[in-house]
Amino acid sequence: MSAAASARQHRREVDATVGLVIFLGATAMLFAALLLAYAILRAEAPSWPPAGTPPFPRGAATVNTAVLLAASLALRHARSTGRRAPAFGALALGTLFLGLQALLWRHLVATHLGPSAGPLGDVFFALSAFHGLHVLGGLVALAVTRARPLRLLSLYWDFVLAVWLIIYLAVCWL
Amino acid sequence: MTEPGGHGDGGDEIPAAPTGFLRRYVFSTDHKVIGKQFLFLGLSFLAVGGLMAMLIRWQLARPGVPVPIVGGLLFGSAGGVISPAAYTALFTMHGTIMIFFAVTPILIGGFGNFLLPLMIGARDMAFPRLNLASFWTMAAATGVLTASFFVPLGPPQAGWTAYATLSTAIGAPGVGQTLWVVAIYLNGASSVMGAVNYITTVIRLRAPGMTYFRMPLTVWGFFLTSILNALFVPVLAAAMVLLFFDRVFGTQFFVAGSTVGAGGDPILYQHLFWLFGHPEVYILIIPAWGIVSDLLSFFARKPAFGYRTTVYSLIGVVILSTAVYGHHMFTTGMSPLLGESFMVLTMIISVPTSLLYLNWLGTLWRGATRLSTPMLFCLGLVFTFGVGGLTGLYLADIVADMYLHDTYFVVGHFHLIMAAALLLASFAAVYFWFPKMFGRFMNESLGKLHFWPTFVSLNVVFIGQLLIGYAGMQRRLYDPSVYDFLRPLLPLNRFISEAAYVLGASQLIFVVNFFWSLFRGAHAPKNPWGVGTLEWTVASPPPHHNFDRLPVVVRGPHEMGHPAAWALGRDWLAQDELPIHAPGDGVAATAAQGAAQSPPDGSPEGPP
Numbered sequence: 119m120s121a122a123a124s125a126r127q128h129r130r131e132v133d134a135t136v137g138l139v140i141f142l143g144a145t146a147m148l149f150a151a152l153l154l155a156y157a158i159l160r161a162e163a164p165s166w167p168p169a170g171t172p173p174f175p176r177g178a179a180t181v182n183t184a185v186l187l188a189a190s191l192a193l194r195h196a197r198s199t200g201r202r203a204p205a206f207g208a209l210a211l212g213t214l215f216l217g218l219q220a221l222l223w224r225h226l227v228a229t230h231l232g233p234s235a236g237p238l239g240d241v242f243f244a245l246s247a248f249h250g251l252h253v254l255g256g257l258v259a260l261a262v263t264r265a266r267p268l269r270l271l272s273l274y275w276d277f278v279l280a281v282w283l284i285i286y287l288a289v290c291w292l
Numbered sequence: 293m294t295e296p297g298g299h300g301d302g303g304d305e306i307p308a309a310p311t312g313f314l315r316r317y318v319f320s321t322d323h324k325v326i327g328k329q330f331l332f333l334g335l336s337f338l339a340v341g342g343l344m345a346m347l348i349r350w351q352l353a354r355p356g357v358p359v360p361i362v363g364g365l366l367f368g369s370a371g372g373v374i375s376p377a378a379y380t381a382l383f384t385m386h387g388t389i390m391i392f393f394a395v396t397p398i399l400i401g402g403f404g405n406f407l408l409p410l411m412i413g414a415r416d417m418a419f420p421r422l423n424l425a426s427f428w429t430m431a432a433a434t435g436v437l438t439a440s441f442f443v444p445l446g447p448p449q450a451g452w453t454a455y456a457t458l459s460t461a462i463g464a465p466g467v468g469q470t471l472w473v474v475a476i477y478l479n480g481a482s483s484v485m486g487a488v489n490y491i492t493t494v495i496r497l498r499a500p501g502m503t504y505f506r507m508p509l510t511v512w513g514f515f516l517t518s519i520l521n522a523l524f525v526p527v528l529a530a531a532m533v534l535l536f537f538d539r540v541f542g543t544q545f546f547v548a549g550s551t552v553g554a555g556g557d558p559i560l561y562q563h564l565f566w567l568f569g570h571p572e573v574y575i576l577i578i579p580a581w582g583i584v585s586d587l588l589s590f591f592a593r594k595p596a597f598g599y600r601t602t603v604y605s606l607i608g609v610v611i612l613s614t615a616v617y618g619h620h621m622f623t624t625g626m627s628p629l630l631g632e633s634f635m636v637l638t639m640i641i642s643v644p645t646s647l648l649y650l651n652w653l654g655t656l657w658r659g660a661t662r663l664s665t666p667m668l669f670c671l672g673l674v675f676t677f678g679v680g681g682l683t684g685l686y687l688a689d690i691v692a693d694m695y696l697h698d699t700y701f702v703v704g705h706f707h708l709i710m711a712a713a714l715l716l717a718s719f720a721a722v723y724f725w726f727p728k729m730f731g732r733f734m735n736e737s738l739g740k741l742h743f744w745p746t747f748v749s750l751n752v753v754f755i756g757q758l759l760i761g762y763a764g765m766q767r768r769l770y771d772p773s774v775y776d777f778l779r780p781l782l783p784l785n786r787f788i789s790e791a792a793y794v795l796g797a798s799q800l801i802f803v804v805n806f807f808w809s810l811f812r813g814a815h816a817p818k819n820p821w822g823v824g825t826l827e828w829t830v831a832s833p834p835p836h837h838n839f840d841r842l843p844v845v846v847r848g849p850h851e852m853g854h855p856a857a858w859a860l861g862r863d864w865l866a867q868d869e870l871p872i873h874a875p876g877d878g879v880a881a882t883a884a885q886g887a888a889q890s891p892p893d894g895s896p897e898g899p900p
Binding site: 129132133134136137140141143144145147148149150151152154155158159162163233234237239240243244247248 | 418419422484487488489491492495496497522523524525526527529530531533534537541542543544545549555556557560563564567
């Protein structure tokens, strides 16, 4: 690769990083607004969780959190070693996370914690479903792109993980 | 901060122009083509939204009288009369279309795309394919919005703000409102894609020497608007996500709970909407401010007065605009302490805005003003924005707002800015950059013939709305004649409507001029207006790759009346012209310009 071509590639990678950071800033505002809605609803509620709400299955949510954390770590490993295998691991773990979330939603609907069953269910469903779409986007990006932009993908996954940790803490434990 | 973009370091390759119709004109990644696509899309929807306004004005002037000509076609089942439901749908779609599908694509999508890379000396946007996606996402949004007209229960009727509970499944059971939510979400996605692109482009792709404080104010406008877009359109998206969940999955975010049990809150929707909605008005007006700040300088043949102050004022407005949204909600029973904070913050916005305005007047002061069509439209904006801005102060005041809230005073105020000022800025931009976009001039006589009736009638319409609002007429009212106290206003309402028809009809002059000039206009040279920004240093229209050699910028954008330029027989210097020695040292011409002429005559005034 000529020096000019490599400089050009470096330039494009910095461009892409700047663009991704702005995009993540925009996405962060979206989740911040959703969390603000949660905060306002919760502040207005006479009690939280609302009276008559069945207990939230924190254990299952914790397992899912661990899976997403593992996916993010695998991608970091792939990025630092430059090998592809951990990236496939991240793909598998990410898919597993979405599968487990789907099971969790099914369980929540069955135990009257789903959407339309009350504020707690509404909040968890809206936040986690919209977060799930972003995980799905990350999976698609991971599946279709080559090894080159692993650094950017890893940044995106770290962001998705951070958003999930906030949702998990705010809804399940606060 | 001032390290110019990374062009110099890696050699710059000139991308090959695509061949084939689809890649060149439909799915193009060229910012100039995408800009024109946005412009055409925006202008088409401007026409649709404008025709809806004509129908609204018909109903207010002659309640219950069948609409002539198109009544049978549009409202056949009601005998040509606009029904209350149709009227509600009309003002809902008028607002939605004008704000999200006309003004946004014309100014931000159209001129932002076309001008940004040209003005900062880049070959294209940072992410051309994202740009392509941005346009087609917007196109998809228009498709979804149009589809909402043809579903059972008809188009959405919750107003452009879509307040809960008018917009939840209880208030709007039809699919139309759901499609509206999807269309707004897609529209926002398109805006955010554009914002990511614009911000990255400005940060990374400025030509060597193009420091932030050498950027044209137009570029500053698009840059700052993009920052607001990136931060606050997602908040609207969040509101749309929750509204979508409420409508489709049966959640109850915006459905009021009982005092005992927990539930949702309709006011929550207003908070989310205006958290976006107030920055949104600045998202729309800041590009117009930027364009006008540049054009006033170009046509007054003087450097923009207080360039840096203008930039800092714009930044100040951007920062303050994030913390004033509560003034839309004074009547929702918010805590007086909170209300007063919002009132004070809102009033503080008039400080940077006034600085900006004074700078415009300073630019105009003793200029060698050329009253070309773009300048007429700019001066029109200076007037309407003044009136519109001052009436904003009444609404910012809690006590006055208690009375004026939801009256036509509000309608008049935001139309003076969102409709009048933005329309005038858009027209100024079209007349000014048309030669660069299409290589031909628009007709000046027709342009002036377009300006005067437009300017006069839109002031009659919107100042008239201020008056009837002050007299107490509520906005979104189907038939004002049902109230005794509003009946005396009927003649005024008719007069406003007639002015509105004049306003609508005079736009036909623009349409004729636009299409005639597109095919038959006089050919434009490279730099017909004699200004120094970079887009005028390339051919009209510019080649696919914009610049044969990337420019090296040596000065600011408004070098008008520069004494050193007189030696070249003109009163302006291009941003990338080689350095010219100070007039005192006797060498006045540049190497690039060839033979040096006589030194300037030393008069402090610019040439007339």
